[in-house]
Amino acid sequence: MxxxxxxxxxxxxxxxxxxxxxxxxxxxxxxxxxxxxxxxxxxxxxxxxxxxxxxxxxxxxxxxxxxxxxxxxxxxxxxxxxxxxxxxxxxxxxxxxxxxxxxHRPEAPVSGCLYKLHHHYDIGDQSVYFSFANSELSAVDLAVYLQIKAEELFDDSITLDNQTILRFLTLFGAKEYTGKRQHCRKIDMYSDREFRTKEWDECTFQKLDKACEELAVAFLRADEATMAQVQELAKSKEVKL
Structure with a gap:
């Protein structure tokens, strides 16, 4: 060519x-x-x-x-x-x-880094976009932590949906973004979870647990989409409720 x-x-x-x-x-x-x-x-x-x-x-x-x-x-x-x-x-x-x-037409400025949250097996564009200001706790770590905590609480086959994870992240300052797609940091809840669980040391998870466990557990038990999935899983296997 x-x-x-x-x-x-x-x-x-x-x-x-x-x-x-x-x-x-x-x-x-x-x-x-x-x-x-x-x-x-x-x-x-x-x-x-x-x-x-x-x-x-x-x-x-x-x-x-x-x-x-x-x-x-x-x-x-x-x-x-x-x-x-x-x-x-x-x-x-x-x-x-x-x-x-x-x-690249001008838009209202995005506060903080822009993220795209998705699962790599999503069909169509089910991704959610959000901004997250720089903080000691990263958006990726928080998203993966919530998924792992859900597995510990309920069942290791549970998969939190994108909107559930985003709702949790808003508790830490995340803001959903619906403007034109700009360059963003991608969070793949499959590959990032695999990577984090291999790379995290015990101190990292303990630090997140200390800072977020009470909030994460209360959030998951109050989240309708998560509990509906738990009920579905309970129909086919014994699940801790």
């Missing part, structure tokens, strides 16, 4: 782009779409041929803003592929610039 300057994408990168393009996933709007674009963008960033006319070219022209991330590069590459030679690389670049500008 060549651009107007005769530069070539490597075969491996070309195959990745073809795979995504053929599935038309760049027309979608669900989590799988964004995850694939991020993976594609990272692959493109690591490709020397792509870097030669994307990141390198951008930086040489003085562009050092955060918008030139993996999603930007994926969008640019997919536009280039979709044009099938009808548009030059420079035209695709200009189209991407316009799309990025439109998606």
């Amino acid at each position: 060549n651009n107007s300057n005769g530069q070539t994408l490597s075969h491996t990168t070309g195959v990745i782009i073809q795979h995504v393009a053929q599935k038309n996933l760049f027309e979608g709007g669900n989590d799988d779409h964004w995850l694939l674009l991020e993976e594609l963008g990272r692959a493109l960033q690591a490709d020397a041929d792509v870097s030669a006319y994307t990141f390198t070219a951008l930086y040489e022209r003085g562009f050092h803003t955060s918008k030139y991330n993996s999603l930007y590069i994926a969008d640019l590459a997919l536009r280039f592929l979709k044009s099938a030679g009808r548009c030059s690389f420079e035209v695709c670049w200009a189209q991407t610039e316009k799309a990025i500008e439109e998606s």
Whole structure:
């Protein structure tokens, strides 16, 4: 695959782009779409041929803003592929610039870091977004702690839903965010839970337990969605109530 300057994408990168393009996933709007674009963008960033006319070219022209991330590069590459030679690389670049500008229109400032909370097996976009100010307790640790505490209280197969976790985080200052999607820290309640339970030492969990146990237990027992799930689990197995 060549651009107007005769530069070539490597075969491996070309195959990745073809795979995504053929599935038309760049027309979608669900989590799988964004995850694939991020993976594609990272692959493109690591490709020397792509870097030669994307990141390198951008930086040489003085562009050092955060918008030139993996999603930007994926969008640019997919536009280039979709044009099938009808548009030059420079035209695709200009189209991407316009799309990025439109998606970065000024909004009310977000207080604190922006997070996206989801489970990696969610179907469609069931994610919730929220801002969380910097504090001694991290949003990721609190979310994972609540899940583990629910497993201890009820059953190890219980899975807290996104809204339940967000309601708990609001007790620590989290605020739901419904504006345009900006760059955010992702919390995957499957992989982050697996990672945290392997990396946490005893002091970390004890610290969270000391600070949050009473509040977490009371919250879980009062949460309708959680208790409804506990009742469902109780129908098929003995559950501690």
